[in-house]
Amino acid sequence: xxxxxxxxxxxxxxxxxxxxxxxxxxxxxxxxxxxxxxxxxxxxxxxxxxxxxxxxxxxxxxxxxxxxxxxxxxxxxxxxxxxxxxxxxxxxxxxxxxxxxxxxxxxxxxxxxxxxxxxxxxxxxxxxxxxxxxxxxxxxxxxxxxxxxxxxxxxxxxxxxxxxxxxxxxxxxxxxxxxxxxxxxxxxxxxxxxxxxxxxxxxxxxxxxxxxxxxxxxxxxxxxxxxxxxxxxxxxxxxxxxxxxxxxxxxxxxxxxxxxxxxxxxxxxxxxxxxxxxxxxxxxxxxxxxxxxxxxxxxxxxxxxxxxxxxxxxxxxxxxxxxxxxxxxxxxxxxxxx
Amino acid sequence: xxxxxxxxxxxxxxxxxxxxxxxxxxxxxxxxxxxxxxxxxxxxxxxxxxxxxxxxxxxxxxxxxxxxxxxxxxxxxxxxxxxxxxxxxxxxxxxxxxxxxxxxxxxxxxxxxxxxxxxxxxxxxxxxxxxxxxxxxxxxxxxxxxxxxxxxxxxxxxxxxxxxxxxxxxxxxxxxxxxxxxxxxxxxxxxxxxxxxxxxxxxxxxxxxxxxxxxxxxxxxxxxxxxxxxxxxxxxxxxxxxxxxxxxxxxxxxxxxxxxxxxxxxxxxxxxxxxxxxxxxxxxxxxxxxxxxxxxxxxxxxxxxxxxxxxxxxxxxxxxxxxxxxxxxxxxxxxxxxxxxxxxxxxxxxxxxxxxxxxxxxxxxxxxxxxxxxxxxxxxxxxxxxxxxxxxxxxxxxxxxxxxxxxxxxxxxxxxxxxxxxxxxxxxxxxxxxxxxxxxxxxxxxxxxxxxxxxxxxxxxxxxxxxxxxxxxxxxxxxxxxxxxxxxxxxxxxxxxxxxxxxx
Ligand code: SF4
Ligand code: SF4
Ligand code: SF4
Ligand SMILES: [Fe+2]
Numbered sequence: 001x002x003x004x005x006x007x008x009x010x011x012x013x014x015x016x017x018x019x020x021x022x023x024x025x026x027x028x029x030x031x032x033x034x035x036x037x038x039x040x041x042x043x044x045x046x047x048x049x050x051x052x053x054x055x056x057x058x059x060x061x062x063x064x065x066x067x068x069x070x071x072x073x074x075x076x077x078x079x080x081x082x083x084x085x086x087x088x089x090x091x092x093x094x095x096x097x098x099x100x101x102x103x104x105x106x107x108x109x110x111x112x113x114x115x116x117x118x119x120x121x122x123x124x125x126x127x128x129x130x131x132x133x134x135x136x137x138x139x140x141x142x143x144x145x146x147x148x149x150x151x152x153x154x155x156x157x158x159x160x161x162x163x164x165x166x167x168x169x170x171x172x173x174x175x176x177x178x179x180x181x182x183x184x185x186x187x188x189x190x191x192x193x194x195x196x197x198x199x200x201x202x203x204x205x206x207x208x209x210x211x212x213x214x215x216x217x218x219x220x221x222x223x224x225x226x227x228x229x230x231x232x233x234x235x236x237x238x239x240x241x242x243x244x245x246x247x248x249x250x251x252x253x254x255x256x257x258x259x260x261x262x263x264x265x266x267x268x269x270x271x272x273x274x275x276x277x278x279x280x281x282x283x284x285x286x287x288x289x290x291x292x293x294x295x296x297x298x299x300x301x302x303x304x305x306x307x308x309x310x311x312x313x314x315x316x317x318x319x320x321x322x323x324x325x326x327x328x329x330x331x332x333x334x335x336x337x338x
Numbered sequence: 339x340x341x342x343x344x345x346x347x348x349x350x351x352x353x354x355x356x357x358x359x360x361x362x363x364x365x366x367x368x369x370x371x372x373x374x375x376x377x378x379x380x381x382x383x384x385x386x387x388x389x390x391x392x393x394x395x396x397x398x399x400x401x402x403x404x405x406x407x408x409x410x411x412x413x414x415x416x417x418x419x420x421x422x423x424x425x426x427x428x429x430x431x432x433x434x435x436x437x438x439x440x441x442x443x444x445x446x447x448x449x450x451x452x453x454x455x456x457x458x459x460x461x462x463x464x465x466x467x468x469x470x471x472x473x474x475x476x477x478x479x480x481x482x483x484x485x486x487x488x489x490x491x492x493x494x495x496x497x498x499x500x501x502x503x504x505x506x507x508x509x510x511x512x513x514x515x516x517x518x519x520x521x522x523x524x525x526x527x528x529x530x531x532x533x534x535x536x537x538x539x540x541x542x543x544x545x546x547x548x549x550x551x552x553x554x555x556x557x558x559x560x561x562x563x564x565x566x567x568x569x570x571x572x573x574x575x576x577x578x579x580x581x582x583x584x585x586x587x588x589x590x591x592x593x594x595x596x597x598x599x600x601x602x603x604x605x606x607x608x609x610x611x612x613x614x615x616x617x618x619x620x621x622x623x624x625x626x627x628x629x630x631x632x633x634x635x636x637x638x639x640x641x642x643x644x645x646x647x648x649x650x651x652x653x654x655x656x657x658x659x660x661x662x663x664x665x666x667x668x669x670x671x672x673x674x675x676x677x678x679x680x681x682x683x684x685x686x687x688x689x690x691x692x693x694x695x696x697x698x699x700x701x702x703x704x705x706x707x708x709x710x711x712x713x714x715x716x717x718x719x720x721x722x723x724x725x726x727x728x729x730x731x732x733x734x735x736x737x738x739x740x741x742x743x744x745x746x747x748x749x750x751x752x753x754x755x756x757x758x759x760x761x762x763x764x765x766x767x768x769x770x771x772x773x774x775x776x777x778x779x780x781x782x783x784x785x786x787x788x789x790x791x792x793x794x795x796x797x798x799x800x801x802x803x804x805x806x807x808x809x810x811x812x813x814x815x816x817x818x819x820x821x822x823x824x825x826x827x828x829x830x831x832x833x834x835x836x837x838x839x840x841x842x
Binding site for chain 2: 002011013014015016017018019020021023025026030031036038042043047048049050070071073074099100101103104106107111112115116117120121122123124125129130131132135137138139140142144145167168178186224225226227229231232255258259261264266310311313315316318
């Protein structure tokens with residue numbers, strides 16, 4: 001048998017869900033075992049970073065990097081793996097767009113430390129001790145990675161070959177990627193073009209089987225999920241529940257709408273758009289008849305409706321803030337203020 | 339199958355500092371620094387958690403109804419635990435009483451989580467140390483090595499039943515990793531009779547697999563003198579601490595609901611509290627060499643990394659729960675609990691089990707309980723009722739607590755009248771254990787490394803001291819949240835302004 005290919009899976013600022021997703025391919029794990037040797041995967045394997053650093057460049061066939069870049073260690077390991085890997089995949093929405101931890105980009109290190117190490121109800125820290133990157137202890141010195149002011153996506157710090165969105169990526173998507181790599185290794189098949197997003201190009205609504213109002217769609221009032229009992233058959237948006245399916249990439253099998261809950265966009269925006277929330281707002285404006293010249297709602301009524309979305313950031317950018325255009329606006333505002 | 343490799347040959351080091359980075363087979367990041375003195379003995383050790391994400395900051399300003407979905411992302415290994423604690427916190431915030439059906443569905447879903455999580459930990463993270471041995475070559479010491487050693491058939495059973503746990507969560511909770519069904523006062527989705535029947539079948543199979551796992555633990559670990567030597571090594575793996583865990587009104591373990599009980603080193607009840615009272619019992623200490631906080635019992639106080647009655651350090655998770663409970667409501671788990679109690683008694687131990695490696699035994703008993711409870715709930719035909727949503731009132735403040743696989747999990751939210759989160763505090767399972775874990779690591783390092791002699795196997799035995807806690811540092815490093823007052827211009831991709839949004 002030919003030599004096994006080498007794979008690595010690492011987590012930056014993520015939750016481990018992407019690692020569990022790899023376990024969720026179940027029996028396919030044994031296929032992977034047949035062709036691949038895992039050289040680095042801290043959740044389940046004992047390889048240490050020093051061993052990776054000692055490897056020749058490009059000697060790892062594929063690295064899957066999940067989690068965002070929150071601190072200097074995340075960035076360092078991303079750079080090491082990039083150097084040592086032929087193919088680097090941004091695995092999951094945190095690596096691709098910043099993910100949920102990316103919501104922290106509305107704040108900064110100072111505020112985070114203030115809340116976490118001081119203001120939280122159970123914290124007992126009268127001297128406001130905070131973690132230090134360099135510290136002398138009686139026995140010697142200790143160091144910690146530096147917590148950055150903002151969250152970065154993987155492709156902001158290294159060159160990324162492929163993107164696999166999803167929080168976490170679905171089993172189907174992973175199987176697709178595993179097959180592509182396996183075919184490449186065993187049969188010499190071509191890999192997808194560099195920069196490709198390994199996912200569908202459709203929108204979630206295309207794969208959602210809820211009934212939509214076909215003509216004259218109109219929202220009269222916006223509801224939170226807990227305020228009404230949503231009809232399990234009809235489009236949630238038509239019922240006034242903000243579902244961001246129209247702006248979200250298909251591929252999950254519309255899991256949340258199937259559970260009678262709105263999509264929050266974990267697959268990220270569709271191919272055509274960069275700004276997830278902006279794209280959803282355009283979709284929403286047409287639903288609110290904003291772009292229709294025969295709009296029946298007045299400007300005021302529209303604003304009133306919009307204001308019913310109490311938390312636009314959490315509703316439209318729960319997974320993509322670091323990649324959105326908003327980020328710049330938010331940072332600019334901060335700079336101007338301070 | 340050749341026998342496990344317990345020991346390897348140490349070599350002499352002249353280094354003053356030994357670094358294990360990253361520590362592995364845990365969920366999340368960590369590194370251990372061990373300092374040696376001039377004689378080559380351990381002066382001190384630190385388990386540093388190098389990361390923080392700061393959910394407690396960026397969840398401020400979010401709509402509280404989104405928190406079960408956002409806080410899922412604290413941890414992809416036990417997202418269900420966060421989803422449940424968060425949903426229960428919403429029950430309290432909205433003063434909403436979940437319906438009977440909703441409660442059963444949440445608990446059924448949650449037993450799926452335990453099945454997945456405890457199987458994953460025992461077979462993928464812990465078993466390599468037991469089946470292959472703590473000193474087996476590091477590139478073999480993993481789940482694939484275990485599969486090679488025990489055979490593909492058993493490997494397939496492990497995979498199948500862990501995935502049943504995931505499947506149950508997916509059916510009830512909408513998704514396995516990062517579920518979405520929790521609403522204040524209920525759940526979003528009714529289940530069909532067909533789904534219920536499917537879950538009943540899976541649960542039956544899981545109960546059998548629970549029995550198999552208990553047998554495996556007996557055959558591989560308890561029957562092996564060398565392992566028992568490790569387990570009973572009081573110099574390396576033994577701490578007399580307080581314990582914490584959730585119990586029902588009969589002091590039987592419950593993962594979903596109940597009061598939280600704390601016992602002392604002798605097993606005597608120190609306090610039993612309701613979720614809303616947690617701030618009377620727990621405070622969190624901060625050290626400058628790690629990003630993770632260290633909770634301790636407020637009434638005892640923080641005295642550093644020591645055990646005993648004068649130190650506020652307590653332990654949670656399987657060992658904590660088995661020490662605070664007076665048994666289980668299901669027969670097979672109860673029988674194994676009695677077997678453990680007898681073994682321990684025969685060894686002359688009275689009161690709580692302080693042997694750190696007994697975590698593993700407690701965990702498989704809990705796996706058995708979770709599968710049995712899953713079967714009870716899945717066999718209950720009333721869970722397909724459409725009565726899944728209770729009344730909801732104006733949002734205020736509330737606390738939700740459940741037992742995560744790794745220990746007591748606390749979510750505490752405050753909301754304004756529009757439902758926007760104004761304050762959030764979370765104390766997660768692994769964080770509760772952090773001070774004890776660090777103490778265990780210091781203890782194991784001191785006991786195992788002498789005269790500067792180290793080996794990969796010895797260092798792995800130091801790692802075993804934390805691994806048995808099944809620490810989930812992803813969970814523990816949540817602390818960060820959103821801008822309280824934000825005004826943003828939303829622009830289209832071409833830069834034209836679409837709208838100005840405010841969250842104030
Ligand atoms: S993408 Fe989702 S599942 Fe993956 S690490 Fe990030 S939060 Fe976890
Ligand atoms: S808006 Fe949501 S519920 Fe409606 S069709 Fe699209 S994905 Fe389905
Ligand atoms: S429906 Fe939306 S939020 Fe839910 S899994 Fe699919 S893409 Fe993610
Ligand atoms: Fe966790």
